[in-house]
Amino acid sequence: MDRSTAPSTGGAAHHWLRGQLHRLGPLVVLGIGVAALVGAAGLSLGALTEPGPGLWPFIVALLLTGTSLVLVVVDDPADYEPWTRGSARIAGGVAGLAVFILAFEAIGFLLPAFLMLLLWLRVFGGESRRWSLGLALAGSVGIYLLFDQLLGVPFPDDVVAGLVGA
Known part of the structure; x- marks a missing residue:
């Protein structure tokens, strides 16, 4: 059997991996969001009646983390332009x-x-x-x-x- 007709062992895995590249951006943002959550919690959240310096950054980081998590799970690759x-x-x-x-x-x-x-x-x-x-x-x-x-x-x-x- 020549190479042109031989089945590729890594072809399916490579094709699947290439189809998942659109998740890279949301994963990076997810990492930034988690780091921001940890940093904001370290600033002291305080209470709703007496907010600490980390409360608003924590809320924003929570929204960022939640949004990026949704994008990692349900984002449609057809929404993206190809890499050029x-x-x-x-x-x-x-x-x-x-x-x-x-x-x-x-x-x-x-x-x-x-x-x-x-x-x-x-x-x-x-x-x-x-x-x-x-x-x-x-x-x-x-x-x-x-x-x-x-x-x-x-x-x-x-x-x-x-x-x-x-």
């Missing part, structure tokens, strides 16, 4: 935001904001190099000046601003 190259771009954008947050806390605002804006304008927006560089520079410096200098919003110490004496 565009899906990978969205995941890349979310990953870029996560890197921005980590870099923002470590080295300040200016450089991470410039790089994030450059990535989004060039890769996701399809802008030219000249426009991307100019807009990323103007956007990051403008936002920094607006929030840090004019509005007095406290940012972490900025490496680049420290180099230029701002």
Whole structure:
């Protein structure tokens, strides 16, 4: 028997697993909801007449957890668009935001904001190099000046601003 007519041992399992990928998002949200429930309960729920600081976060986390549990169990896979190259771009954008947050806390605002804006304008927006560089520079410096200098919003110490004496 040649390979083209041989029965596949993992085909059915692979097909079933692929059909369950739509449950991945609700499972992630379920995990976040359970973690939020635990965190909110740790803040003290108090009583209905004297609510503690964790009561409203607990209620919101309970709704989030319940909704995601329903989606895990009864969600219809026909409601979802298939994964495409565009899906990978969205995941890349979310990953870029996560890197921005980590870099923002470590080295300040200016450089991470410039790089994030450059990535989004060039890769996701399809802008030219000249426009991307100019807009990323103007956007990051403008936002920094607006929030840090004019509005007095406290940012972490900025490496680049420290180099230029701002």
